[in-house]
Amino acid sequence: MTKREKRLLLVAAVVGVAAVAAALVLTALNSAVAYFYTPSDLQKLEKTPVGLIRLGGLVAPGSVKFAEGRETEVNFVIKDEFAETAVSYKGVLPDLFREGQGVIVQGKLENGRVLASEVLAKHDENYMPKEVADALKEQGRWKEGETP
Amino acid sequence: MKRLMAIFERDVTLAFRTGGGALNSVAFFALTVVIFALAIGPDRARLSESAAPILWTAATLAAMLSFDRILQADFEDGSLDALIESGDLLSLVALAKASAHWVSTLLPLILATPVLGLLLGLPAHAYFPLMASMVIGTPALSLFGALASALALSLRRASMLITILTAPLLTPAIIFGVAAANAGARGDALFGPALMLLAAMTLFGVLVTPAATAAAIRFNTD
């Protein structure tokens, strides 16, 4: 091989490696490495995951039920567009926890119900004063959880 | 090409001959795993859950401690200068040295992994995904390690600095490595997207570190 051919080979190798790396990253990002599962993800899983899992979604309206007389024992349902999963939790809920709110719970999956050891509230990228939020909702232009 | 092979063979041979340097890494790896296991306690379920992260972490720590060997000895006895003068592309020399480090230090660790997995109660179906993730991901350790070793070339007792420099760059390898091993053990197709990101990281290392290592060697030797 002449020097020129060697150099060409090197350039080709670099371009090739870069292309494969980029392709891998793009494919991987398409299937999203999740910090959490969604209820539909759980439904699609063939095997029940062992150990701690994280589940994220919206708290289904009307599903939050506290154990009688106690504020630290609660059952609720997390839903996404297609599926729902029931959650039980003992402990203090974060301030942002409410019906319709995005939450992430961590816990064990048993018989289709997540026994949560931790409940985290996720807030979205929308920031606005309460009056504006109310006005937008009243006009039907916007719902909580979506981008205006 | 022939000369690069010669550099590679020389480095591998030296690593195994000089005072068992490479085998010391295996001993360190095994001891770290044992310490982790003792610290976690005899709970079998917890141990087997933590097996993949422990093995990945211990392998990374063992690798970090060996990074300063990649170039330091050659720098001290002057053979690095000879390599610079030899007319081979210095980036390719750096690549050869990183590969030699992988074969002499990390490959033995991967081969020792099944035995240690046994101690940690790693489930049978989890061995292959764990070792596959290590084979695909650990070359990145050697590549970035060679770079850090070149950056710290002019310093004596650089291993602490090398650890500080490489740790932030290597955390993604541990994160994706463990995630891929767990995904594989769970039975996800292709060990989930984590394995692709791990492979991408190794390829990114192949792409970027040889030139950066070569530049750092030049700056530190002129």
Add this chain to the structure above:
Amino acid sequence: MHNLANPQRFEKLAIRLTPLLSIAAGVTALFGLYYALFNSPADYQQGESVRIMYVHVPAAWMALMCYSTMAIASGVGFIWKHPLADVTAKSTAPIGAAFTFLALVTGSIWGKPMWGTWWAWDARLTSVLILFFLYLGYIALWSAIDDKTRAAKVAAIACLVGFINIPIIKFSVDWWNSLHQPASVLRGGGPTIHQSMLTPLLLMGIAYGLTFAALLLISMRAELAERRIARLEQSARAPSKAMIL
């Protein structure tokens, strides 16, 4: 830019600019804080806690900007050998590390009431923590190598390789399902933050930026002075050699 290649000329300019920038930073910060604390609405979801945003988000912006500044300065140092490039990069690092630390701490304080946890290992938080360690590694490398010209080149390589983390931080919230919310200001389709909250946020952003500029000039002058002292000491130790040269 080439006028600034002469360190003396740079010093003159820096001496004049530093008080101006400091005063401007102070005034903007006062206005920004007034808006942020007293003259902006509570959030419809987060209530009053949203005010932490006005110190947290600009700190995070600066954390990314300082690293980008370092990377650009390192690149300029390589290509054009501008004499102030490595001084800029070196002086930016501690400031950037401080902003990153501030972003982590204020984020943690914000996360406790909102998310319900001080810390979560999600992609955004983890990648910012890694950024903090990259800053520390960069600073450690500079202080470990005595020869300044060598340290400059070697640290520049480390800085440029670490730059890969910056796009990862920026896009981590879009690529992964993270606990951290997605971008609100710099995003396609315009900001998703109400004008009454965007104004104080941008004011605070400008205040942080001006603070950074003032601090950078001060620490660059300190670095230049330190180098002058080192040179003088060297020539004092070997007077004959200096005379021959």
